[in-house]
Amino acid sequence: MFTTLHLAIIAPFFIAIVVPILYKYFPRTHTGWFVLFVPILLFLYFLRFIPETSNGNTYHAVFDWIPSLGIQFTAYVDGLGLLFALLITGIGSLVVLYSIYYLSKEQEALNRFYVFLLMFMGAMLGVVLSDNLLVLYVFWEVTSISSFLLISYWYERDKSRYGAMKSLLITVVGGFAMLVGFILLYQMTGTFSIQTMIQSVDDFTEHALFLPTMLCILLGAFTKSAQFPFHIWLPDAMEAPTPVSAYLHSATMVKAGIYLVARLSPIFAISGEWLWLVAGFGITTLFWGSFNAVRQTDLKGILAFSTVSQLGMILSMLGVGALALHFDGIDNNVYIGATAAALFHLMNHATFKGSLFMMVGIVDHETGTRDIRRLGGLMTIMPITFTIAVIGSFSMAGLPPFNGFLSKEMFFTAMVDVASFQQFNMDTFGVLFPVVAWVASVFTFIYSMMLVFKTFGGKLQLGQLEKKPHEAPFGMLLSPIILISLVIVFGFFPNILAYTVIEPAMASILPSLLRNGEHFLVDIYFWHGWTVELFMTMGVVLIGTVLYLTLRKWKSIYSLFPKHLSFNHLYDTTITRGESLSAKVTGMYMTGSVKHYLIYILTFFSIFLLYVLFSTDAFALNTDHLAPISMYEWLLAIVLALSAIAIMFAKNRLATLIILGVSGYSVALFFVTLRAPDLALTQLVIETVSVVMFLLGFYHLPEIAENFKKARFQVKNFIISFLVGFTVTVIGISASSTRLFESIADFFPKASYDEAGGNNMVNVILVDFRGFDTLFEILVLTIASIGIFVVIKLRLNEKEER
Amino acid sequence: MKLNDIVIQTTTKFVLFIILAFSIFIFFNGHHHPGGGFIGGLMTSAAITLLLLAFDFETVKRILPIDFKILTASGMLIATLTGMGGLVFGGPFLSHTFGYVHLPFFGEVELATALLFDLGVYFVVVGSALTIIEMIGGDQ
Numbered sequence: 001m002f003t004t005l006h007l008a009i010i011a012p013f014f015i016a017i018v019v020p021i022l023y024k025y026f027p028r029t030h031t032g033w034f035v036l037f038v039p040i041l042l043f044l045y046f047l048r049f050i051p052e053t054s055n056g057n058t059y060h061a062v063f064d065w066i067p068s069l070g071i072q073f074t075a076y077v078d079g080l081g082l083l084f085a086l087l088i089t090g091i092g093s094l095v096v097l098y099s100i101y102y103l104s105k106e107q108e109a110l111n112r113f114y115v116f117l118l119m120f121m122g123a124m125l126g127v128v129l130s131d132n133l134l135v136l137y138v139f140w141e142v143t144s145i146s147s148f149l150l151i152s153y154w155y156e157r158d159k160s161r162y163g164a165m166k167s168l169l170i171t172v173v174g175g176f177a178m179l180v181g182f183i184l185l186y187q188m189t190g191t192f193s194i195q196t197m198i199q200s201v202d203d204f205t206e207h208a209l210f211l212p213t214m215l216c217i218l219l220g221a222f223t224k225s226a227q228f229p230f231h232i233w234l235p236d237a238m239e240a241p242t243p244v245s246a247y248l249h250s251a252t253m254v255k256a257g258i259y260l261v262a263r264l265s266p267i268f269a270i271s272g273e274w275l276w277l278v279a280g281f282g283i284t285t286l287f288w289g290s291f292n293a294v295r296q297t298d299l300k301g302i303l304a305f306s307t308v309s310q311l312g313m314i315l316s317m318l319g320v321g322a323l324a325l326h327f328d329g330i331d332n333n334v335y336i337g338a339t340a341a342a343l344f345h346l347m348n349h350a351t352f353k354g355s356l357f358m359m360v361g362i363v364d365h366e367t368g369t370r371d372i373r374r375l376g377g378l379m380t381i382m383p384i385t386f387t388i389a390v391i392g393s394f395s396m397a398g399l400p401p402f403n404g405f406l407s408k409e410m411f412f413t414a415m416v417d418v419a420s421f422q423q424f425n426m427d428t429f430g431v432l433f434p435v436v437a438w439v440a441s442v443f444t445f446i447y448s449m450m451l452v453f454k455t456f457g458g459k460l461q462l463g464q465l466e467k468k469p470h471e472a473p474f475g476m477l478l479s480p481i482i483l484i485s486l487v488i489v490f491g492f493f494p495n496i497l498a499y500t501v502i503e504p505a506m507a508s509i510l511p512s513l514l515r516n517g518e519h520f521l522v523d524i525y526f527w528h529g530w531t532v533e534l535f536m537t538m539g540v541v542l543i544g545t546v547l548y549l550t551l552r553k554w555k556s557i558y559s560l561f562p563k564h565l566s567f568n569h570l571y572d573t574t575i576t577r578g579e580s581l582s583a584k585v586t587g588m589y590m591t592g593s594v595k596h597y598l599i600y601i602l603t604f605f606s607i608f609l610l611y612v613l614f615s616t617d618a619f620a621l622n623t624d625h626l627a628p629i630s631m632y633e634w635l636l637a638i639v640l641a642l643s644a645i646a647i648m649f650a651k652n653r654l655a656t657l658i659i660l661g662v663s664g665y666s667v668a669l670f671f672v673t674l675r676a677p678d679l680a681l682t683q684l685v686i687e688t689v690s691v692v693m694f695l696l697g698f699y700h701l702p703e704i705a706e707n708f709k710k711a712r713f714q715v716k717n718f719i720i721s722f723l724v725g726f727t728v729t730v731i732g733i734s735a736s737s738t739r740l741f742e743s744i745a746d747f748f749p750k751a752s753y754d755e756a757g758g759n760n761m762v763n764v765i766l767v768d769f770r771g772f773d774t775l776f777e778i779l780v781l782t783i784a785s786i787g788i789f790v791v792i793k794l795r796l797n798e799k800e801e802r
Numbered sequence: 803m804k805l806n807d808i809v810i811q812t813t814t815k816f817v818l819f820i821i822l823a824f825s826i827f828i829f830f831n832g833h834h835h836p837g838g839g840f841i842g843g844l845m846t847s848a849a850i851t852l853l854l855l856a857f858d859f860e861t862v863k864r865i866l867p868i869d870f871k872i873l874t875a876s877g878m879l880i881a882t883l884t885g886m887g888g889l890v891f892g893g894p895f896l897s898h899t900f901g902y903v904h905l906p907f908f909g910e911v912e913l914a915t916a917l918l919f920d921l922g923v924y925f926v927v928v929g930s931a932l933t934i935i936e937m938i939g940g941d942q
Binding site: 699 | 835836845855877914938
């Protein structure tokens with residue numbers, strides 16, 4: 001059944017249809033105001049699920065989407081899905097509000113922007129609230145496509161197009177791998193429903209396909225969540241307008257991969273490979289992202305690498321959280337803390353990173369640059385923005401009393417605990433985790449400080465800025481202020497999240513640990529005593545400050561990495577090599593000559609069909625049931641054959657056309673004698689219209705060349721044309737001589753009157769019984785006419801430009 | 803393509819209406835007798851093509867100020883919406899229904915949703931055929 005929940009998921013798509021109309025007819029109102037109510041309403045709607053999910057209940061509604069294929073659009077709300085749904089709609093509301101002030105209604109094509117944004121919102125809700133893997137996949141790809149469209153929003157810039165292409169290629173390649181993984185899962189379990197799979201998980205953990213499936217799905221998750229080495233698309237995606245970067249490329253879309261890992265944890269997390277892959281790639285990404293963020297000079301570049309690194313951090317915590325499955329129950333199970341930390345940090349990251357992106361957007365908007373070498377001294381000019389930057393960055397660096405400190409402590413706890421785990425070689429290699437985590441945190445501290453002090457500290461360089469800077473308008477500040485207040489609120493009262501959102505979400509990730517009626521207990525607080533974690537944080541601050549102050553002295557280590565070994569270089573060469581290779585291969589057979597194409601098509605057609613015909617022994621000649629041939633039919637056949645032969649000897653186009661007409665009309669007459677008036681009528685009119693089209697087309701062609709008129713007999717052409725004629729004839733004879741099925745001659749006349757109320761069964765078949773065929777046929781017609789229109793119109797425009 | 807032929811122009815003025823009327827007749831006739839949206843549409847395009855041949859593109863544009871691309875699109879829309887009509891009543895996509903009503907002057911008449919779908923087909927055929935002819939012919 002189609003429920004309100006389904007409607008809520010696809011509502012953004014419906015509103016997206018209306019946006020261009022609103023944009024056109026209310027040009028004086030910023031279109032964003034109309035769009036704003038969508039995420040707000042949805043946010044309120046999803047809030048109502050909190051009491052349900054925090055009691056451990058789930059809600060699901062099934063809508064038969066493609067019943068014939070068994071694909072159901074199952075909307076499934078549990079703790080995890082709800083957490084993401086709230087994130088998507090909540091941050092979505094703030095981002096739309098922010099965009100109203102960020103994008104000017106006079107200069108930007110707002111209709112496109114909000115259509116893509118709503119498309120994304122709906123798709124993202126679909127990803128996190130679908131239980132059916134195939135539906136999830138469809139929504140997943142829609143998020144990739146809308147992200148592509150939003151990155152290329154300013155498509156006249158080369159870099160935007162490059163970034164958009166890169167993100168699409170990488171995420172879609174991963175998406176395909178993920179689809180393969182989903183299909184393999186189906187092979188193993190016989191269902192596409194995630195919840196059903198989780199219930200039968202014990203049956204297939206030993207399956208031979210288990211590991212390949214896991215690898216395929218993780219590839220999809222890692223590319224989407226910009227994990228090392230696929231992270232290279234995210235920095236280039238920063239060409240998108242800042243509201244988009246804040247929304248898609250830090251708060252929501254890039255977390256789809258994390259969602260997938262969390263969602264499928266109950267299925268895969270028991271295996272050691274999962275643990276190593278998720279935690280390993282996560283921690284590598286954490287380090288590599290933070291390390292590279294320090295070398296960036298563009299504020300958005302810093303934030304992009306920072307996002308990469310924070311995503312890695314969340315993922316590594318999710319990976320470590322899987323260790324909890326190797327213990328019974330939730331009592332004294334230290335590793336469930338890692339999962340709680342992952343979810344908590346997911347929320348925290350959305351708040352502080354969202355506000356930081358908006359802060360950077362404001363700086364960019366008010367000064368005209370994002371280059372930290374040109375910025376500085378904005379502290380007194382933009383005090384509110386400065387405050388936002390300080391709180392956001394300090395939270396990101398893991399300093400008290402903000403929420404980032406809490407989740408950072410929990411992260412350290414998780415990493416320290418890993419080393420004491422006794423399986424999967426953790427006791428030997430596990431010690432790497434806390435070390436890498438600590439080093440990465442130092443770099444995180446450094447770039448967080450850069451973000452604040454390179455922008456707002458130091459001297460103001462007015463000559464370097466494009467505009468005279470001043471504080472942003474209130475509306476633009478509103479969204480980051482709300483987010484930054486959340487940073488503080490979550491910092492002081494983290495448990496309002498713990499009870500409402502985090503505990504139910506954990507129940508979705510680690511369901512097997514809970515006995516009946518039990519639920520997770522998460523209690524987050526500041527002071528744990530003089531623990532290892534606290535000393536680690538103090539070390540981060542101390543070493544981080546020293547390294548920040550001496551940044552100039554050691555920055556040269558970044559030039560140690562040869563450029564041609566970077567992943568970006570690898571990507572670029574793959575693309576250019578791939579393009580030139582496929583151009584070469586295609587150039588070998590796509591010669592541009594119609595004659596060659598005809599040769600390929602006809603040769604394949606006749607050889608393939610003849611082979612099938614004779615290998616299956618399908619040739620038959622049976623003249624028993626045929627009616628006697630009448631005089632008319634003899635006459636028509638002779639005319640038809642003669643006209644076909646005569647075409648070859650026609651010396652100019654008009655004559656060819658007339659003879660062609662003769663054969664066409666005699667076919668029509670054939671239909672008349674065979675009492676098929678519909679076909680006869682159609683053939684007659686088509687013949688007429690196509691003669692006119694040929695005439696018009698010929699008008700543009702040059703005279704037939706002299707050497708063409710004297711074309712010599714060519715054996716190759718003769719063989720091909722003979723083969724085609726032979727194939728068609730043989731197949732025609734066999735088709736009429738074989739009766740594999742009962743005749744439909746009795747069924748259709750009766751069915752068309754009884755079931756469709758029509759006497760003309762040809763028409764009834766066209767519009768009713770085979771309506772889908774007709775629908776697609778007219779679609780083809782439409783596409784063809786638009787294609788011809790575009791081709792000719794483009795040529796005309798080119799002429800005019802010259 | 804400029805033809806200046808008084809005979810064809812005069813004939814066209816008469817014949818055009820006969821063909822158009824016949825094409826519309828054939829379109830409505832389709833449910834029970836030979837005809838339908840496809841043939842009707844083709845015949846209408848043939849009629850308008852005749853007009854194009856007898857006169858020139860500017861004249862036809864003046865007396866028929868229709869954007870054929872929009873005609874194609876609206877045909878597509880009608881056909882799809884008719885198909886979706888089935889969904890509203892809980893049937894699968896593209897399911898049709900029919901009924902008999904009594905109309906003044908026409909008497910007992912059968913009305914079928916298939917005819918609406920056929921109207922979409924009609925529009926698409928006319929629209930796309932004439933878009934193509936207009937583009938090829940109008941491109942000097």
